[in-house]
Amino acid sequence: MAEHLIEGMVNALSSLPGIGRKSAYRISFHLLRQDPAVFNGFIQSLSEVKGRIRFCSRCGSYSEEEICDLCLSEKRDSHTVCVVEQPEDVFFIENTGEFKGRYHVLDGVISPLEGVGPQDLRIRELLNRIEPEDLKEVLVATNPTLEGDATADYLNHQLKNFNISVTRIAYGITVGGSIELADQYTLGRAIRSRLKL
Amino acid sequence: MAEHLIEGMVNALSSLPGIGRKSAYRISFHLLRQDPAVFNGFIQSLSEVKGRIRFCSRCGSYSEEEICDLCLSEKRDSHTVCVVEQPEDVFFIENTGEFKGRYHVLDGVISPLEGVGPQDLRIRELLNRIEPEDLKEVLVATNPTLEGDATADYLNHQLKNFNISVTRIAYGITVGGSIELADQYTLGRAIRSRLKL
Numbered sequence: 001m002a003e004h005l006i007e008g009m010v011n012a013l014s015s016l017p018g019i020g021r022k023s024a025y026r027i028s029f030h031l032l033r034q035d036p037a038v039f040n041g042f043i044q045s046l047s048e049v050k051g052r053i054r055f056c057s058r059c060g061s062y063s064e065e066e067i068c069d070l071c072l073s074e075k076r077d078s079h080t081v082c083v084v085e086q087p088e089d090v091f092f093i094e095n096t097g098e099f100k101g102r103y104h105v106l107d108g109v110i111s112p113l114e115g116v117g118p119q120d121l122r123i124r125e126l127l128n129r130i131e132p133e134d135l136k137e138v139l140v141a142t143n144p145t146l147e148g149d150a151t152a153d154y155l156n157h158q159l160k161n162f163n164i165s166v167t168r169i170a171y172g173i174t175v176g177g178s179i180e181l182a183d184q185y186t187l188g189r190a191i192r193s194r195l196k197l
Numbered sequence: 198m199a200e201h202l203i204e205g206m207v208n209a210l211s212s213l214p215g216i217g218r219k220s221a222y223r224i225s226f227h228l229l230r231q232d233p234a235v236f237n238g239f240i241q242s243l244s245e246v247k248g249r250i251r252f253c254s255r256c257g258s259y260s261e262e263e264i265c266d267l268c269l270s271e272k273r274d275s276h277t278v279c280v281v282e283q284p285e286d287v288f289f290i291e292n293t294g295e296f297k298g299r300y301h302v303l304d305g306v307i308s309p310l311e312g313v314g315p316q317d318l319r320i321r322e323l324l325n326r327i328e329p330e331d332l333k334e335v336l337v338a339t340n341p342t343l344e345g346d347a348t349a350d351y352l353n354h355q356l357k358n359f360n361i362s363v364t365r366i367a368y369g370i371t372v373g374g375s376i377e378l379a380d381q382y383t384l385g386r387a388i389r390s391r392l393k394l
Contacts, residue, residue, distance in 0.1 A: 001267055001287055002250050002259045009246040012239050016224050027213050029285040031243065032250055032259065039247055042209050043240060046228065049206040050236055053199050053229055062199045062229065070198055088226040090198055 006032070058129070060105030060122050061090040070094075070102060077101040079136040083126065083155060085109055085143060093141065101139070104129065109147040110154055118154055126155075130162050137165045144171040144189065203229070255326070257302030257319050258287040267291075267299060274298040276333040280323065280352060282306055282340060290338060298336070301326065306344040307351055315351055323352075327359050334362045341368040341386065 006028060013024035031039060055061065056068035059081075063069070070076060070090070080101030084090060090103045106121040129135060140155055142148035152168055159166045172190030173182050182190070203225060210221035228236060252258065253265035256278075260266070267273060267287070277298030281287060287300045303318040326332060337352055339345035349365055356363045369387030370379050379387070 001265060001291060002261050003288070003291075005246045005250055005261065006259065006288065008242055012242040015239070017227050018220050018223055023215050025285075026215055028246075029283075029288075030214050031247060032284070036247070042212070043244055045205055045209040047240055049202045049225075050228060050231075050233070053202055062203065064199050064202065068198055086226075087229070088222075091200070091203065091226075094198060094200075 059103045060107060061087045061103050079134055081135055082139045082141050084141050109142060109151045111147045135164055140168045256300045257304060258284045258300050276331055278332055279336045279338050281338050306339060306348040308344045332361055334364060337365045
């Protein structure tokens with residue numbers, strides 16, 4: 001019955017985020033049932049994307065070329081840079097359609113527990129962009145976690161030496177959410193970040 | 198930002214059962230972040246399993262060889278055959294440890310709506326096994342659906358011409374379940390299938 005082979009496939013699929021063993025079995029049997037040509041198409045599309053995507057040498061987000069289309073676009077506001085933790089954050093922010101500037105990916109956050117210091121992040125690369133790109137605003141969009149907050153504070157401190165406005169995206173009650181269901185930290189943050197109406 | 202490449206990967210992953218677009222994005226970003234060597238190992242393990250697994254020419258279940266280990270094993274009861282719809286059903290029944298005979302995979306069920314008739318299933322192959330393997334019991338383990346029931350009835354009818362006992366696995370209240378929560382069809386079936394204590 002080839003259990004050990006099936007188990008091998010199940011183990012590989014279980015390593016993906018959000019895939020438990022039950023889902024992994026379901027997907028495995030789906031793939032095993034699949035026509036070999038369809039299966040190969042599936043495998044090839046994953047491999048091709050993985051092979052073609054690299055990281056923009058300027059902003060660090062996903063790119064097909066040395067410099068990504070967002071960095072090269074003349075239509076973007078070249079004086080505003082949004083700083084994010086991961087390349088995928090660029091994708092999520094772009095999806096909102098609310099930001100028209102450029103990006104800078106840190107490739108992580110400061111985390112003493114995991115031994116990640118400022119020198120391990122793409123912070124020097126950010127500072128090196130300020131003058132040549134004539135940056136006026138740095139919008140920090142790190143996650144509202146202990147590490148994300150510490151990283152935002154560190155960046156704010158570093159950027160003080162430049163004539164540049166440092167802002168941070170607002171963290172508060174989810175749109176469509178309720179005060180009743182928000183946790184105390186989110187609610188506290190929403191109160192501290194209150195805006196004048 | 199290579200959106201169209203990322204979308205290609207997301208589309209491929211969304212085609213898997215139980216993977217919605219949100220999970221597909223999560224998995225895509227996980228794969229894009231992955232070290233190329235780890236990614237290649239993942240892809241290779243899927244491809245290798247797919248390439249090495251074929252179907253047993255006798256019983257139709259998953260196998261690495263022409264004839265599977267379950268068909269060849271001397272320890273199994275060679276006179277009892279469990280008939281299932283799909284190769285993976287063999288896997289689930291083996292997991293119970295309750296069945297010690299051999300298997301026969303139909304590769305589907307009779308479904309007039311989908312244009313699947315008895316001749317499209319591996320029923321002739323089952324009948325051809327009766328004499329050479331000296332079968333005494335055929336345990337029908339099709340699903341308790343309209344099509345599964347019709348297929349079980351058809352098999353029962355076909356096997357009447359042979360000196361063979363035809364049985365079917367019991368369908369009733371789930372172990373650990375409750376009468377209150379069982380649907381009326383399951384409960385009705387459990388009553389019809391009642392056993393003497």
